[in-house]
Amino acid sequence: MKINLRMSRKLLLQIHQDLARPHPFAFERVGFLACKVAETKPLGVTVFPYQYLQVEDEDYLNDVGVGAMMGPAAIRKALQFAYKSDVAMFHAHIHDHYGPPWFSDIDLRETNNFVPDFWHVRPTFPHGALILSRDSLSGLCWMPGRQKPLRISGFNIVGFPMTFIRQ
Amino acid sequence: MTDWLLRQSFLGANSDEMFSRCRVGVIGLGGGGSHIVQQLAHLGVGNFVLFDPDHVEETNLNRLVGATKKDVARATPKTTVSRRLIKSINPNAQVLRVPKEWQEDGRLVAGCDVVFGCVDTYIAREEIERVCRRFMIPFIDIGMDVIELPDGYLISGQMILSMPNEPCMRCLGFLNEELLAQEAARYGAAGGRPQVIWPNGILASAAVGTFVQLVTPWRRSLKPSLYLEYDGNTQAMRPSNRLQHLVGKQCTHFPLDDLGDPFWQ
Numbered sequence: 001m002k003i004n005l006r007m008s009r010k011l012l013l014q015i016h017q018d019l020a021r022p023h024p025f026a027f028e029r030v031g032f033l034a035c036k037v038a039e040t041k042p043l044g045v046t047v048f049p050y051q052y053l054q055v056e057d058e059d060y061l062n063d064v065g066v067g068a069m070m071g072p073a074a075i076r077k078a079l080q081f082a083y084k085s086d087v088a089m090f091h092a093h094i095h096d097h098y099g100p101p102w103f104s105d106i107d108l109r110e111t112n113n114f115v116p117d118f119w120h121v122r123p124t125f126p127h128g129a130l131i132l133s134r135d136s137l138s139g140l141c142w143m144p145g146r147q148k149p150l151r152i153s154g155f156n157i158v159g160f161p162m163t164f165i166r167q
Numbered sequence: 168m169t170d171w172l173l174r175q176s177f178l179g180a181n182s183d184e185m186f187s188r189c190r191v192g193v194i195g196l197g198g199g200g201s202h203i204v205q206q207l208a209h210l211g212v213g214n215f216v217l218f219d220p221d222h223v224e225e226t227n228l229n230r231l232v233g234a235t236k237k238d239v240a241r242a243t244p245k246t247t248v249s250r251r252l253i254k255s256i257n258p259n260a261q262v263l264r265v266p267k268e269w270q271e272d273g274r275l276v277a278g279c280d281v282v283f284g285c286v287d288t289y290i291a292r293e294e295i296e297r298v299c300r301r302f303m304i305p306f307i308d309i310g311m312d313v314i315e316l317p318d319g320y321l322i323s324g325q326m327i328l329s330m331p332n333e334p335c336m337r338c339l340g341f342l343n344e345e346l347l348a349q350e351a352a353r354y355g356a357a358g359g360r361p362q363v364i365w366p367n368g369i370l371a372s373a374a375v376g377t378f379v380q381l382v383t384p385w386r387r388s389l390k391p392s393l394y395l396e397y398d399g400n401t402q403a404m405r406p407s408n409r410l411q412h413l414v415g416k417q418c419t420h421f422p423l424d425d426l427g428d429p430f431w432q
Contacts, residue, residue: 006303008332036427040277048426161384
């Protein structure tokens with residue numbers, strides 16, 4: 001099964017703008033994306049992020065060991081949104097460089113910890129995590145019934161211009 | 168850059184990759200769609216999904232690019248004619264033929280990166296736009312009409328880019344409920360409407376130009392045209408004046424969260 005993601009350029013810019021804001025103590029910011037999902041041929045499953053949910057300043061933990069550590073309130077709010085709005089949820093953060101980004105060991109450990117929690121509120125949806133760079137992005141998607149995440153193999157950024165990223 | 172595309176390298180250093188990766192759906196392979204697939208094949212587009220339930224008839228030969236007398240005799244599906252045309256230009260292109268109504272498997276449309284609509288009715292355009300919005304696909308529509316007037320004929324047409332998060336065909340005033348209802352009431356009484364090749368070619372070229380600007384923006388400062396109106400009597404193509412009323416306005420007909428499969432389980 002292949003996973004694809006389509007997102008508007010406007011939404012991508014909004015995410016970049018929020019993640020670029022300095023935080024009082026965290027080294028970087030994180031956020032969540034509310035997403036709809038569909039089966040599309042021959043791509044497999046396509047994820048459609050449509051709304052960015054920023055993590056409030058007070059919902060970060062002061063942990064100097066990582067760039068940003070979310071507190072329980074941040075996760076709870078994202079879980080509540082997924083439950084109320086009947087959506088898939090994808091975590092997002094940025095690595096400040098050009099070219100395709102990828103998950104660090106800490107990223108993998110943390111996302112493995114909290115992404116499957118979204119199945120408690122929305123068990124039939126895929127959930128996941130995205131990493132942005134200045135000009136690219138990568139992602140992992142946890143499909144229902146699968147323990148290991150799948151790499152998102154294609155991104156369409158829909159706007160002027162269109163961008164197709166295939167991985 | 169692939170050798171056979173060298174002369175279009177001004178479109179961007181990676182334009183050949185962009186075109187070859189792109190999956191383009193073309194709905195309707197008559198006078199307009201056959202022009203479009205030919206041009207897309209010359210550009211190096213690598214993946215096609217071709218939708219048309221019809222086969223070639225005698226009356227198609229005045230405008231169906233690639234069709235021959237033999238195709239009439241053999242009742243060749245239009246999807247087969249287009250596939251043959253594409254493969255004769257770019258043998259490496261992947262072509263999926265769908266010789267049936269596109270609605271029979273909407274997930275094939277949903278898998279396209281860009282969709283061209285070359286259909287005859289407002290109702291069909293409305294349906295395609297609805298699906299494209301739901302799956303965040305840019306939809307490029309072309310259409311033409313020959314209208315009989317007391318003192319002759321009027322040829323008119325349009326090329327519309329319906330872009331997710333941008334004005335839709337209703338915002339542009341091209342579609343409205345009254346028009347759709349009138350057409351529905353006339354269902355089955357359309358008959359063989361007049362058609363001719365060159366306006367189809369002009370509109371198809373405008374559509375392909377819009378696609379190129381969308382995918383490989385070779386003129387950085389230029390947004391693709393959203394709505395071009397064609398006057399076939401004066402051979403003029405110009406941006407619709409309806410666009411000036413829409414600057415900065417958000418489409419209200421397709422909510423931003425109306426995406427994906429509403430029945431996903």
